[in-house]
Amino acid sequence: MEIATLKNIASQVRRDIVRMVHGCQSGHPGGSLGCTDFFVALYGKQLKHNPKFSMDGKGEDLFFLSNGHISPVWYSTLARFGYFEAKELATFRKINSRLQGHPATEEHLEGIRIASGSLGQGLSVASGAAQAKKLNQDDHLVYVLMGDGEIQEGQVWEAAMYAAHHKIDNLVATIDVNGQQIDGATEEIMSLRDLGAKWRAFGWEVIESEGNDMEKILEGLQKAKSLAKKGKPVMNLMKTEMGFGVDFMMGSHKWHGVAPNDEQLAKALAQLPETLGDY
């Protein structure tokens, strides 16, 4: 898939995100917008995946979202890559929907393999799934995305220790380093300090990448993939800007979990070309 095509899809996904969050007047636009380019790069270019979804995912790469609150970007990406029809995005967070506030398997939404929302659990799940792949002699990779605030949860570091000790080298983790969490900047709330040094000290291969530029995201993911299967799990520290693509949502934690009103929606959509047709 060409870079220009991926950029077009990303614009539509951003429209979907702000429209979904506006439609139910709840949800998390900031992190979703910040990670849009990553999701589109992942599903458009990086993952070997099958939109004819199977829970076991044998013979394909797997992706897990640990910071489940950015569900809008994942749902839109899955829909735009053929897992289910885009019109279903209109049901987000509404009663009787398969698109729960946080991702879930209970309603059998194609593309989701584990519930997430309560933070800090995805790296453990991804590590287990990666070990199952090894037992099954399936040489595909397992990807997982976490938030940077999320890694304040202790379980993340249990999993970090485990994955290195057990040489789970078919695992590529990405942290969305946007420096923001609900109450403010991560450096003010609970300093993360030197993330690269932390993960290296735990025994991971660490790369750093830019997360709001399609070419650079793909470069980062390709580099991460090239480092896989060499005896260590791989950590991709990806710098993003929360709210990226909508000028008044950028550079602040304030749009972490707030929905735009009608006027703000119109202002946001004016900045995001409709490339694939709104749902």
Add this chain to the structure above:
Amino acid sequence: MKSYPYTEKKDTRSGFGAGLVEVARQNPNVVALCADLTGSLKMDAFKKEFPERFFQVGIAEANMMGLAAGMTIGGKIPYTGTFANFSTGRVYDQIRQSIAYSGKNVKVCASHAGLTLGEDGATHQILEDLGMIRMLPHFTVINTCDYNQTKAATIAIADYPHPVYLRFGRPVLPVFTPADQKFEIGKAWHVNEGTDVTIVCTGHLVWEAIKAGEMLAQQGISADILDIHTIKPLDQTAILHSARKTRCVVTAEEHQINGGLGDAVAGLLARNLPTPVEMVAVQDSFGESGTPEQLMEKYGLTARHLIEKVLAVQKRK
């Protein structure tokens, strides 16, 4: 009263260890995870025979629950092993989100449950686990009574594609159920046919109920005894059938009076067949250090206590 002669005594956790090896030989998808308690959980034989299917997690139970959930994606059937306290209270949110809500085929296997853990004291003697896990949608909750039943249950749950909590313990107790039994999940075992009082028991209290039944028989009281090894889903038919016959019920479990088997049975009866109920259980307190026998006596979980409750409940008919 039917007699239950026995020739040996064993711990239920050893039944788990033996069952795990046997089911792993039958089913190549069975894998095991342990949080630094391989010896205590009797998982050494599995580790020796299937080293590539055994995962040492270290002292990190939250991670273990997530790993197990992940391993089901790809068709594995993970059995996690640690003490009951660290299998439930410590990791409740991980079990709730990554296993129960996600509908994952994980077998949470919990040893050293209840007071009979003994000298380690209340930090380790969890008495709330049945209640916590019973409240989670999709979970099946099993509490076995002897070595053979634990072994049979360990084997049976592999072919049952749902999350299971399997609770067993540390003390050495008579082996009184058949070695060749077929374990039927959700189906009560009718220990004794009786007419005067129903005793609904689980886990280590089943042997106490048998002793109580023998003593009651000498007093001319005929006890209908049901082993409810599967606390969820509850065998409603068996319990209601027995209560209809005897018109009074005593429950017995190594657990808090709140949230466990007694509450499950009382709720069932209140909704369907209001019947007097007395409960043998820990009375809303923590345990303490001591020998298992001393603790069961002090906290009221013996055959003698069961008999007291039987006499009391009969007066309420």
